[in-house]
Amino acid sequence: MSKRTLDAFFKPPPKRTKEIHTNSIDIPPDTHPTYPIPIAKLPIHLTKAMEENTPAREAKVMNSQPDLDCLYFQPFIPRSTANELFRFLRAELPFYRVVYFAKRGGVDVQINTPRFTTVFGVDEGCFFEDELFHSTASASVGEDGDGDGDVIRHDLETTYPVQLPTTKQDADTDAKTKQDTTEALTLHRKPNTPSMKHKYGHSPRPIPTCLQHLKTLVESATNTTYNFVLVNYYASGDDSIAFHSDDERFLGHHPSIASLSLGAEREFQLKHKPPPSPSGPGGKVPDTLEMMGSGQQLNYHLRPVI
């Protein structure tokens, strides 16, 4: 199977650094039946740079607001290493966009999540290969978190994630052609299948070595263990995530979430719920790590459009 990743969707395709190629060449990639493509391991020099220099700063404890329980590392990974890691992950991970249906005023409305995503670990959200054609469960990732009727867009022939626009102009063209292409390219969860919101009924996708490595660094810095890795890619200022809490029941009672930002500056806001009054830190800086503890039950967070 020839390899195709998010980078293949960029015009012109970003040049990958020689370092990644030369260092990765002798290290076999991770493969798994649930992966649509082999996933490269981190080049040795990058692994070493991360190990030696992370965390780059001590954590700040952020607990000045009610129910705020947050550690903030800024930076977590030094900028040049973080930038290389960002390019590596963007080039190597099999991203897709989640499309799902939610009831709005009793009517099923299609929601196109405005970001690229990929998940590994304990999650029911991915249907690759044959499973795609018989899917009975849904992704947990949704703007309203209800997990019902989720759809992942794939090319039906190749099962690769579908090409998505990365520029405003492409987005406009895509919007015009969406009506024609959606039917051919999306895979719908059958109506009336029971919601999988509170259980996970599918084989976990193993966490690939490159993310496992990152997870280990985050675990030792935060003195916590994690069982799931979700990577979001915000391809432009139009991509975002709405206010939500990562409080699905299958995550446990007080899930700890670590959020690592790489690449460009994007605001990360927290607010208490309810009443919805803006509060807490508004971290803007890339290469940072935020670890939120028991606050999931009590706080929302988002990345706004810019």
Ligand SMILES: O=C(O)CCC(=O)C(=O)O
């Ligand atoms: O971009 C981020 O750091 C937030 C992502 C997020 O909150 C989520 O996917 O649940």
Ligand SMILES: [Fe+2]
């Ligand atoms: Fe979240």
